[in-house]
Amino acid sequence: MSGSLLRRVRVAEVEQVANRIKRFRLVDIDNAPLSEFSGGSHISVVMHSGDRLMRNPYSLMGSPTDTSSYQISVLNCGNDSRGGSKFMHDAVSVGSELEISEPLNLFPPCKLARKHILVAGGIGITPFMSMMNELDALHCDFELHYGVRSLEEGAYCKYLQSRYGSRVNVYLQDQGQMIPLESVLGSQRLGTHMYVCGPKPMIDWALQTAELLGWPAENVHSEQFSAPPPGKPFVVKLAKSGREIEVRGHQSILEALEEHGVDAPFLCRGGACGQCETGVVSCDGFIEHNDHFLTEAERVSGKKIMICMSRIPSGSITLDL
Amino acid sequence: MTISTLKSRPTYPGLSPDHNARSNIIVCDKAGAEAVTELFSRADDTFAKRSTVIVAEGTTDQDAETLKTALAPATVGFQPSLETGIARLREFLKDAPMGLRLYAAGSEPLIGSVVQAAADYSIDHLSIRTEHRGSLKRRVQCVHCKGFTENVTTNPVTCSHCGLTLMVRDHYSRRLAAFQGVCIDAEVPGEVPETEALYQ
Ligand SMILES: Cc1cc2nc3c(=O)[nH]c(=O)nc-3n(C[C@H](O)[C@H](O)[C@H](O)COP(=O)(O)OP(=O)(O)OC[C@H]3O[C@@H](n4cnc5c(N)ncnc54)[C@H](O)[C@@H]3O)c2cc1C
Ligand code: FES
Numbered sequence: 001m002s003g004s005l006l007r008r009v010r011v012a013e014v015e016q017v018a019n020r021i022k023r024f025r026l027v028d029i030d031n032a033p034l035s036e037f038s039g040g041s042h043i044s045v046v047m048h049s050g051d052r053l054m055r056n057p058y059s060l061m062g063s064p065t066d067t068s069s070y071q072i073s074v075l076n077c078g079n080d081s082r083g084g085s086k087f088m089h090d091a092v093s094v095g096s097e098l099e100i101s102e103p104l105n106l107f108p109p110c111k112l113a114r115k116h117i118l119v120a121g122g123i124g125i126t127p128f129m130s131m132m133n134e135l136d137a138l139h140c141d142f143e144l145h146y147g148v149r150s151l152e153e154g155a156y157c158k159y160l161q162s163r164y165g166s167r168v169n170v171y172l173q174d175q176g177q178m179i180p181l182e183s184v185l186g187s188q189r190l191g192t193h194m195y196v197c198g199p200k201p202m203i204d205w206a207l208q209t210a211e212l213l214g215w216p217a218e219n220v221h222s223e224q225f226s227a228p229p230p231g232k233p234f235v236v237k238l239a240k241s242g243r244e245i246e247v248r249g250h251q252s253i254l255e256a257l258e259e260h261g262v263d264a265p266f267l268c269r270g271g272a273c274g275q276c277e278t279g280v281v282s283c284d285g286f287i288e289h290n291d292h293f294l295t296e297a298e299r300v301s302g303k304k305i306m307i308c309m310s311r312i313p314s315g316s317i318t319l320d321l
Numbered sequence: 322m323t324i325s326t327l328k329s330r331p332t333y334p335g336l337s338p339d340h341n342a343r344s345n346i347i348v349c350d351k352a353g354a355e356a357v358t359e360l361f362s363r364a365d366d367t368f369a370k371r372s373t374v375i376v377a378e379g380t381t382d383q384d385a386e387t388l389k390t391a392l393a394p395a396t397v398g399f400q401p402s403l404e405t406g407i408a409r410l411r412e413f414l415k416d417a418p419m420g421l422r423l424y425a426a427g428s429e430p431l432i433g434s435v436v437q438a439a440a441d442y443s444i445d446h447l448s449i450r451t452e453h454r455g456s457l458k459r460r461v462q463c464v465h466c467k468g469f470t471e472n473v474t475t476n477p478v479t480c481s482h483c484g485l486t487l488m489v490r491d492h493y494s495r496r497l498a499a500f501q502g503v504c505i506d507a508e509v510p511g512e513v514p515e516t517e518a519l520y521q
Contacts, residue, residue, distance in 0.1 A: 114443045188419045191443025214342035214420035216448030 006046065007034075011096045012069060018155040020076040021123065022089055023061070025069050029097065033067040037103035039134030040127045040195075040223075043070065044269060046099040049087040053259055056084040056227070057269055060103060061129035065137075070100070073155055075123040082230065082250045106272050107195070107223040109135060114191035116142040117184060119206050121198025125155060127223055128197065132164060143167045145184060147198070150174040181209050197223045226270050228252035228309050229290055235316040238262070239281045244316075253307040257321075264307060264321065271309035278307050284315030327491040333432060333453040338364035342422035345372040346413050347395075348406060348435045351380065351388075352455025353427025358391050360424070369395040373413065377406020377431060407434050414442040426452040430460040430471065433498030446495060457520040461489055462499040469499060476519045477505050486513050489520075 013025035028034055042059045058072040076089040092098065107127050109116055116135060118128045125146055135142045144164070148154025150172055160168045171177040185194065194215065196206040203222045210220045228251075236245045236253055247256040254276060257264045267275040271291030280287070280303055289299045291306035298304050305319070336356055339345070345368070349357050354376060361369045372395040376388060379401045389397050400406040414421075423444060425435035432453065436446045461473045468482025476489045480502065487502030494501070506513050 112440075112443050112445075185419065190414060190417045190419060190421060192419050212341050214339060214422060216339075216422070216445065218445035218448040219419070 005102055006099045007102070009070070009098055009100050011092055011094055011098065014092070014094055017073060019152050020078075021073055021155045022076070023071060023073045023155075024088070024092065025071050026098065026100065027069045034070055035102055036067055037064050037130070038105050038108055039064055039131035040107035040109060041103040041105040041130065042107075042127070042268075043072070043103050044101040045072070045084075045088070046101075047084055047087050049083055049091065052083070053255065054082065054084040054087070055101075055255075055269060056088075057225075059126035059130070061126055063133045063137075064130055073123070073126050073129075081227070084227075104267055104273075106268055107131075107197070107221065109140075109195065110193045110219075110221070112191075113193040113219075114141065115188065115193070116140060117188065117192060117194045118142060118144045119179065119181065119194060119196040119198070119202075120144065120146045121202040122148060122154070123225065124196075124198030124202075124223075126197075128195070129156070131195070132160075136164065143169065143184075145169050145171070145179045145181070147171045147173065147177075147179050147202070181206060182213070185210055185213050185215065193219045193221065195221045195223075197225070200224060200226075223272070224270070224292065226272075226290070226292070226309065228255075228311070229288075231288065231311050232314050234312050234314050237316055237318040238321045239318050240321055247311065252309065253305075253311060253319075257307070262321070266308055269308045271306050274306075276306055276308045278305055279303065279320030280305050281318040281320055283312060283317040285313060287312055287317070325491040327493075329493045329495075330491045331429075331433070331436075331451075331493055331495070333451040336360040336424055336426055336450050336452045338368050339422040339450070340365065340368060343371065343420035344417075345422050345424060346410065347372055347374045347424040347426070348377055348410055348431065349374065349425070350376070350378040350403070350427035350431050350455065351384070353425075353431065353452065354388055354392070356426040356452045356454050357424075360426075361392065361395070366394075369393070372396070373398070375400060375406050375409050375413075377403045377409075378427075403431055403434055406431075407438050410435065410438055411441075414439065414444075417442075422450070423448070424450045427454050428456050428458055429453065430458065430498065433460065433493075433495070436495060437498040440495070459489060459520050460499040461487065461502040462494070462497055463487055463502050465504055469497075470502070473500075473502075474518055474520045475516050477513060477516060478502065 008029040009026040012027045015023045017023045042057045044055045044057050047054045062071040074085050074088045077085045157170045171179050196203050230250045245260050265275050267273040274293045290309040374395050374397045377400045425432040432451050459473045461470045463480040466483035470481040477486050485504045488505040490501045492501040
């Protein structure tokens with residue numbers, strides 16, 4: 001499928017940019033030019049950590065027209081994660097080789113907007129790095145509102161302020177500063193669009209604030225860095241081939257299928273794009289839907305599952321694969 | 322009928338109030354005004370207070386009075402034609418802030434003109450709440466001379482600019498706010514199917 005076209009890259013530079021955040025610069029293994037991308041795009045990084053195979057999406061940060069290298073920033077989620085981000089921090093250094101997917105954009109700026117309001121929380125700054133680069137080059141009107149825990153925890157605060165000046169507003173939580181979203185959104189002219197990326201509660205808050213101020217849904221956009229939540233092991237039965245595959249507690253269905261050589265469609269691996277939608281033939285108990293794609297009615301019907309994010313508590317589920 | 326298998330054919334789901342909008346601008350013709358009255362009856366009282374209605378069709382003084390009463394407490398403005406109505410709409414949109422919700426109710430040329438003007442102010446057509454009422458008349462663009470023929474109620478129709486006999490297609494352009502008209506007797510001039518009053 002489209003998501004499985006891979007390219008080998010080498011790590012050319014690693015920089016600690018904040019307490020738990022590292023920036024990685026990736027170049028093609030043969031120094032061939034990389035594909036151009038659009039602001040807001042991400043790539044998937046394939047990681048082989050021990051016997052585990054992971055593919056984590058990371059937003060591209062640099063200039064969309066720079067094809068000599070890609071830059072990503074990774075927040076170390078530490079020991080309470082499945083370990084992809086920890087692997088990037090501990091095991092990847094200058095000279096390491098990785099595999100990446102081609103860029104994919106599920107968070108592009110709206111071309112017709114008269115102004116762009118970018119709202120970021122913590123590591124959620126990353127998609128806006130390339131977006132601002134693009135908007136600035138096109139002379140588009142934008143402003144950034146960026147909330148971080150502290151200057152030490154927040155990446156690129158100084159850099160952004162020196163590059164974009166008063167268009168960048170940084171809010172330090174440890175100083176009691178909050179993004180004054182209501183007043184920011186309350187005084188924008190018609191044709192303004194808002195984009196939000198950050199922790200889920202922040203995204204929910206921003207979307208709700210915009211809605212209550214009468215912003216049409218078409219003018220608000222969000223990207224959530226969701227990762228498949230862990231659970232207990234269960235069994236996936238494939239109706240067409242008759243195979244049975246075990247999904248471990250720290251695996252998604254998609255990852256388990258891939259580990260066993262089953263080629264399933266995917267793109268975003270974050271429950272957003274809809275590519276991995278799979279029919280459910282039968283299921284023990286309830287599906288834990290963790291995606292942002294299916295409608296409420298589809299969830300309740302129990303006939304569909306997004307296999308990159310969702311799982312069942314225990315027992316087995318039979319998929320139309 | 323406003324249903325078609327052609328994708329470009331717009332659909333009009335009906336008016337519903339956006340209770341969060343800080344101001345509502347509603348453009349309608351006389352037939353569409355009924356849909357606006359119904360919209361107000363479904364919404365809370367403050368909704369109409371935050372609303373401005375532009376009636377973009379000539380009305381008698383008596384009609385205007387009746388409408389004003391029916392649409393109270395909204396601010397109601399009367400314009401003699403669709404053209405002047407759209408010019409008035411543009412004045413409202415020019416310096417408006419976010420939080421404004423746009424509505425259109427009436428004939429397809431009216432709805433199409435509202436959507437077309439709104440695009441100049443970066444309003445996404447999907448965020449405009451629309452309801453079709455009254456005549457099925459269409460605005461048609463001749464694909465040959467590019468001229469527009471207004472208030473088309475028949476198919477085929479004679480192009481008011483170049484005189485060709487045009488078959489009116491469901492192919493719609495949002496940018497032009499018009500349906501496409503294609504010469505129907507190009508092969509054998511004069512061989513024209515019977516004219517049907519499809520868009521009364
Ligand atoms: C479109 C998109 C773009 C992204 N861009 C970026 C980016 O630019 N930078 C970036 O750093 N990240 C980004 N992410 C997130 C990234 O892909 C990973 O999800 C993240 O790095 C964490 O991966 P992980 O393997 O370390 O942890 P995962 O296991 O994937 O964990 C994610 C979170 O789940 C929780 N968790 C996992 N396992 C457990 C457990 N056993 N017990 C309790 N809690 C658990 C943790 O709190 C952890 O923070 C993006 C995600 C998407 C969908
Ligand atoms: S891969 Fe995009 S929703 Fe699952």
